[in-house]
Amino acid sequence: MAVYTRLGAEELARIIEAFDVGTLVSAKGIAEGVSNSNWLIETQRAGGSTQRFILTMYETRVDVADLPFFLNLLDHLAARECPVPRTIHDREGASYRLYDGKALALIEFLPGVSVSEPTPAQAHAVGQALAQVHHAARDFSGDRANGMGHAAWSELLTACGPDALAAIDPGLGELVGRELPLVSANWPAHLPHSVIHADLFPDNVLMLDDRVTGLIDFYFACVDITAYDVAVTHAAWCFSPDGSQFLPELSAALLSGYSAVCPLSAEEREALPLLARAASLRFLATRAYDWINTPTDALVTPKDPMAFARRLAFYGQPCNAKLFQET
Amino acid sequence: MAVYTRLGAEELARIIEAFDVGTLVSAKGIAEGVSNSNWLIETQRAGGSTQRFILTMYETRVDVADLPFFLNLLDHLAARECPVPRTIHDREGASYRLYDGKALALIEFLPGVSVSEPTPAQAHAVGQALAQVHHAARDFSGDRANGMGHAAWSELLTACGPDALAAIDPGLGELVGRELPLVSANWPAHLPHSVIHADLFPDNVLMLDDRVTGLIDFYFACVDITAYDVAVTHAAWCFSPDGSQFLPELSAALLSGYSAVCPLSAEEREALPLLARAASLRFLATRAYDWINTPTDALVTPKDPMAFARRLAFYGQPCNAKLFQET
Structure with a gap:
């Protein structure tokens, strides 16, 4: 969460001129997104009406070659009434521009806040919105491999090494050593894929x-197993932040919201415990890597990898597999 | 420039409920201010009208005891039509509240952008606005000593030590050693003071x-020599950022804008070269201290102290004293 690039008002005004949105009247660097710089921009048209946008400058973690996929996807989903921001194309029709060697895009501002203590009604709505995206993306022609798939986690966790994992928690190396090959060997590649x-x-x-x-x-969107996205969202929404407490009402609400729009097949439900272990491994891997490789005096505090080790252990208990079954 | 404190949407909504401004519909942490955390907040009233505010949470660098001075000053100046944001008092009439041990204030959002390549017309307007503040603050009853006055710079520069200053630039120790006592000995304490x-x-x-x-x-506002504020603003606006190039058109415009509202006396004009050296020392001191005391792998890049050493050298040349004289 940072603004990596500093842009003066004159530069911002010149950037905005390339779009047919009026003139710049306000610009605030916002602390949002982990892989890019963002400004909340306000513009005014000759008639006096104002509009707000998010201007995003992509830093090194986003590959410019992937931008057409990400930005076309937003336009595709917005046109199908999914609650996603539209991209504003420039006067030449391009969805992104290059500025000083970096790509930038102008994106619709949407109201709303990010909850941190979700209610079951909110989890239900999120499940529905996720299903709406999966449904609306069926006729999206873009393709992108999952850069944070199994190979990437294995690589990150191997790079951590057993000693560093053990320094985080004595049992972590063993947990990872057991789960990583198990998830790989049982990956349900035959399940339906989508964006x-x-x-x-x-x-x-x-x-x-x-x-x-x-x-x-x-900016992690890709084509992968649809139910894996349900698993990621489940891991993200249905636990206390430290992963120590499973929240059954949120879980039931999220799954019922999702399946009201896109019914989950028996095969998908069967695979969800394993996919949830995979999702836990994925975030455990990036968090453990960042935990080990962040200098102790850095301004950013790395997130606790154990929060996902606990989720992984939870999903690995056979008695918890039933929570993904239809109720 | 950072958001130091993380506040969830539910916390922000509860904070906003203490004010009569409607309900929270958007909140973005913004990268503004060096001594506090800031959010750009949007609220909506029952009728549907929306309003924007800056919510500021004061971190350790601002003393809560000083807040009544800062916030009452904003209200005083806004009531006298100075272009400053009003503070929004809570339902009990307080200009700030305590939350989780920290003070926070809700402040009016103002449009506009911060220029980085000012034109003479803009410098003229800034000179006028500064004079308007000095004029409007004459009947403000608050008092606050300048915490970044001569004693503070001396202390910071002494804490740096001659070796560290020499490591920044071979001539820096000598420049500071010459200017510091000179400014002190000639401080024009008899000149008019104001906020x-x-x-x-x-x-x-x-x-x-x-x-x-x-x-x-x-948040550095205080009662001190009025013309010192002109000198600070002059040093801030009338040079290329690295201090190597004096910009005479901006200087003339700033001074003429200021004196159109508050004429500078002959005594003040006489003292301005010394006050400008003082202003240069003040920013040289904080920048040198930060330069020496910021870890090399920190995410923030300290600002170059030499940018103000160059201003200091410029203002110290007798031939440049005339630029503050009436033209």
């Missing part, structure tokens, strides 16, 4: 009361 | 075209 968000944490959902006003930050 | 902003850099001025829409960040 998935792959990172739908509460931070990436804007809400007003119980209504989803925006799903944002699609 | 001063004391930090009116372009970052702290919001503009639309050539108009000042907001002077912000009054």
Whole structure:
């Protein structure tokens, strides 16, 4: 969460001129997104009406070659009434521009706030919105492999090494050593695939009361097993932040919201415990890697990898497999 | 520039409920201010009308005991039509509240952007706005000593030590050793005092075209020599950022804008070269201290102290004293 690039008002005004949105009247660097710089921009048209946008400058963690996939996806989903921000194309029709060697895009501002103590009604709405995206993306022609799939977690966790994992928690190396090959060997590659968000944490959902006003930050979106996205979202929404407490009402609400729009097949439900272990491993891997590789005096505090080790252990208990079954 | 405190949407909504401004519909942490956390907040009233505010949470660098001075000053100046944001008092009439041990205030959102390549017309407007503040603050009863006065710079520069200063630049120790006692010995304490902003850099001025829409960040405001504030603003606006190039058109415009509202006396004009050296020392001191004491792998890049050593050297040249004289 940072603004990495500093842009003066004159530069911002020149950037905005490339779009047919009026003139710049306000610009605030906002602390949002982990892989880019963002400004909340306000413009005014000759008639006096104002509009707000998010201007995103992509830093090194986003590959410019992936931008057409991410931005076309937003336009595709917005046209199908999914609650996602539209992209504003420039006067030449381009969805992103290059500025000083970096790509930038102008994206619709959406109202709403990110909840941190979701209610069952909110989890239900998020489940519905996720299913709406999966449904609306069926006729989206873009393709992108999951850069944070099994191979990536294995690599990150191997790079951590058993000693560093043991330093985080004495049992962590063993847990990872057991789960990693198990998830790999049982990966249900035959299940239906679609475009998935792959990172739908509460931070990436804007809400007003119980209504989803925006799903944002699609920069991990890719084509992968549809039910894996349900598993990621389940891991993200249905636990206390430290992973120590499973929240059954949120789980039931999320799954019922999702399946009201996109019914889950028996095969998908069967695979969900394993996919949830995979989702836990994925966030455990990036968090453990960041935990080990963040200098102790850095301004950013790395997130606790154990929060996902606890989820992984929870999903691995056979008695918890039933929570994904139809009720 | 950072958001130091993380507040969830539910916490923000509860905070906003203490004010009569409607319900929270958007909140973005913004990268503004060096001594506090800030959110750009939008609220909606029952009738549907929306309003925007800046919610500021004061971190350790601001003393809560000083808040009545800062916030009452904003209200005093806004009531006298200075372009400063009003504070929004809570339902009990308080200008700030305590939350989780920290003070927070809700402040009016103002449009405008901070320029980084000011034009003479903009410098003229800033000079006028500064004079308007000095004039409007004459009947403000609050009092606050300048915490970043001569004693503070001396202390910071002494704490740096001659070796560390020499490591920044071979001539820096000598320059500081010469200027520090000279400014002290010649301090024109008899000149008129008033409330001063004391930090009116372009970052702290919001503009639309050539108009000042907001002077912000009054957290160094204090009672000190009025003309010292002119000197600070001069040093902040009338040079290239690295201090290597004096910009005479901006200087003339700033001084003429200021004196159109508050004429500078002959004594004040006489003292301005010394006050400008003092202003240069003040920012040189904090920048040198931060330069020496910021870990090399920190995420924030400290600002170059030499940018103000160059201003100091410029103002110290006798031939440059004339620029403050009436033209």
